[in-house]
Amino acid sequence: MTLWYRLVDLLPFAWASPGSMFFMKNALLAILIIAPLFGLLSTLVVENRMSFFSDALGHSAFTGVAIGTLAGLSESTWCAVLFAIAFALLFTYVRQKSSMNTDTIIGVFSSAAMALGIFLSTLGGQSFSKFNALLIGDILSVEPAKIGLLALILVVILLLWLSSFNTLLLSSVHPTLADSRGIRTFWETALFTSAIAVVVTISMTWIGLLVINSLLVLPGALARNLSRNMAQYHLVSVLSALVCGIAGLISSYYLGTSAGATMTLYLALLFFASLLLRPKGR
Amino acid sequence: MSFPNHRSGAPGCSGTCCLQVQNLGLTLQDQVILRNINFHLHCGEIVALIGPNGAGKTSLFHSILGHMSHSGEIRFEPAGGRPTRPLIGYVPQSPQFDSGDPISVLDFFTAAISRWPVFLPIRKRHRDRVLACLHRVQGEALIDKRLGTLSGGELQRVLLALALEPLPQILILDEPLSGVDVEGEYQLLSMLQEIRTRYDLSILFSTHDFSTLPQYADRVILLQQEILKMGPPREVLSSKEFHAAFHLQAPQEGGWSP
Numbered sequence: 072m073t074l075w076y077r078l079v080d081l082l083p084f085a086w087a088s089p090g091s092m093f094f095m096k097n098a099l100l101a102i103l104i105i106a107p108l109f110g111l112l113s114t115l116v117v118e119n120r121m122s123f124f125s126d127a128l129g130h131s132a133f134t135g136v137a138i139g140t141l142a143g144l145s146e147s148t149w150c151a152v153l154f155a156i157a158f159a160l161l162f163t164y165v166r167q168k169s170s171m172n173t174d175t176i177i178g179v180f181s182s183a184a185m186a187l188g189i190f191l192s193t194l195g196g197q198s199f200s201k202f203n204a205l206l207i208g209d210i211l212s213v214e215p216a217k218i219g220l221l222a223l224i225l226v227v228i229l230l231l232w233l234s235s236f237n238t239l240l241l242s243s244v245h246p247t248l249a250d251s252r253g254i255r256t257f258w259e260t261a262l263f264t265s266a267i268a269v270v271v272t273i274s275m276t277w278i279g280l281l282v283i284n285s286l287l288v289l290p291g292a293l294a295r296n297l298s299r300n301m302a303q304y305h306l307v308s309v310l311s312a313l314v315c316g317i318a319g320l321i322s323s324y325y326l327g328t329s330a331g332a333t334m335t336l337y338l339a340l341l342f343f344a345s346l347l348l349r350p351k352g353r
Numbered sequence: 354m355s356f357p358n359h360r361s362g363a364p365g366c367s368g369t370c371c372l373q374v375q376n377l378g379l380t381l382q383d384q385v386i387l388r389n390i391n392f393h394l395h396c397g398e399i400v401a402l403i404g405p406n407g408a409g410k411t412s413l414f415h416s417i418l419g420h421m422s423h424s425g426e427i428r429f430e431p432a433g434g435r436p437t438r439p440l441i442g443y444v445p446q447s448p449q450f451d452s453g454d455p456i457s458v459l460d461f462f463t464a465a466i467s468r469w470p471v472f473l474p475i476r477k478r479h480r481d482r483v484l485a486c487l488h489r490v491q492g493e494a495l496i497d498k499r500l501g502t503l504s505g506g507e508l509q510r511v512l513l514a515l516a517l518e519p520l521p522q523i524l525i526l527d528e529p530l531s532g533v534d535v536e537g538e539y540q541l542l543s544m545l546q547e548i549r550t551r552y553d554l555s556i557l558f559s560t561h562d563f564s565t566l567p568q569y570a571d572r573v574i575l576l577q578q579e580i581l582k583m584g585p586p587r588e589v590l591s592s593k594e595f596h597a598a599f600h601l602q603a604p605q606e607g608g609w610s611p
Contacts, residue, residue, distance in 0.1 A: 111472075114472070234470075236471065237465070237468065238464075240456070240460075241461075241464050241465060244450070244461070244500070245447070247445035247448075248447075248465070248512070248515075250420065251418060251420070251443040252465060294455070295453055295454075298455035299499060300456070300457040300459065300460050301455065301457070301460040302471070302472060302474045
């Protein structure tokens with residue numbers, strides 16, 4: 072961390088002056104890790120048409136937190152991670168086994184999870200307000216230990232991408248073909264949804280439940296407008312997440328707004344720009 | 354890979370290089386999908402599978418591919434070899450790709466045949482290999498196109514090239530002609546002809562387009578839960594079983610006409 076603080080001290084911002092505002096410097100580092108993470112996941116979320124699903128995952132993570140709090144756990148995050156993974160696996164299973172429309176299944180799961188979360192968090196007349204922080208998120212509260220955890224997750228996702236991206240891609244664009252080439256599509260999808268579950272749940276506290284899904288959808292959506300192949304798609308997605316992440320954090324510092332929401336707005340602007348810039352016939 | 358070259362299958366079964374389907378049956382949730390299926394597929398032979406929707410064509414393919422548990426037996430005897438599991442190239446029915454999908458043919462191909470993660474820029478080595486595969490279907494020009502921009506015929510050719518890598522002993526195509534225009538259809542069928550002579554493999558495909566069968570298929574199997582009729586195209590297409598299965602009028606003189 073000392074090395075990082077020295078590096079940031081070189082930046083020409085008031086908050087970057089040596090020996091102060093460590094929370095801002097921590098937040099910047101956290102963004103530098105979270106942004107590529109979401110940029111990567113975003114490509115397949117969009118390709119898989121899973122934006123509604125990732126939204127539902129956020130809801131389930133909230134339910135996990137509520138259960139954890141009720142059980143009196145000091146770290147309810149882990150409870151939320153477990154709950155979100157269970158949710159993701161159950162959903163993948165139901166989607167595979169049932170002939171029901173995916174859209175409907177997500178709607179059912181999402182609302183059930185959200186209702187359970189609110190039910191548990193207000194059980195016995197408790198006030199809901201202690202969960203407000205979770206809804207909006209606060210990147211400035213990130214601690215160095217948690218940044219380490221995020222970095223670890225980024226490494227794991229990168230390894231997953233290096234080892235399984237091909238099979239994940241085939242399973243999503245052409246399941247029958249993937250099947251016929253011996254790819255176990257169910258487990259591929261399950262692995263991917265679990266990965267999203269972990270990332271969403273862990274970063275929820277800092278980005279905010281209400282806007283976290285936008286980070287999973289917008290980078291991929293805007294990159295899709297501009298790319299002709301997978302390499303470009305990933306490059307644009309990760310870069311735009313990074314640029315908007317940093318711009319969002321710095322703007323939010325000067326404007327006093329929520330960092331998560333500010334990043335999202337930048338991404339949304341970029342998305343509309345990409346709509347105008349995209350090649351003809353797309 | 355290569356395997357011994359030999360003569361095309363003669364009428365009847367010579368006993369070599371032959372896929373033998375014996376008494377195959379398939380029941381799903383108490384519903385009989387297929388029953389009493391018996392046929393042989395010889396080397397270098399093109400066999401068309403026809404039948405109304407829901408006749409069990411795709412299920413039969415999946416049984417042969419080993420994706421579905423079935424009763425009966427499927428044996429394969431390569432030329433001069435012992436019975437083994439055949440290497441089967443499969444061209445599934447394709448979903449409609451979104452024209453905005455940023456997946457190039459190169460991405461798709463590399464993802465399927467190599468371990469190089471395609472979100473990284475693809476190396477020359479892999480590109481050359483994909484070009485070689487596409488060459489088999491005269492599709493080199495398609496390599497940088499996005500999947501969503503391919504025409505029906507082009508997409509089928511790409512999928513065909515994929516099914517030919519590694520080179521299989523049997524090629525199975527599920528409705529390769531659906532969504533393909535007349536010119537593409539002619540091109541695809543001629544390509545199948547050429548592939549079977551060049552690589553000496555057996556081709557089994559399902560179709561709803563009967564007018565091209567006499568020219569391109571050696572044999573036609575009419576399927577509806579069971580094999581209703583099997584034989585040379587003209588014979589099957591003029592049979593009363595064919596007309597009954599498709600609710601057509603009784604055969605006129607001179608057989609089936611489009």
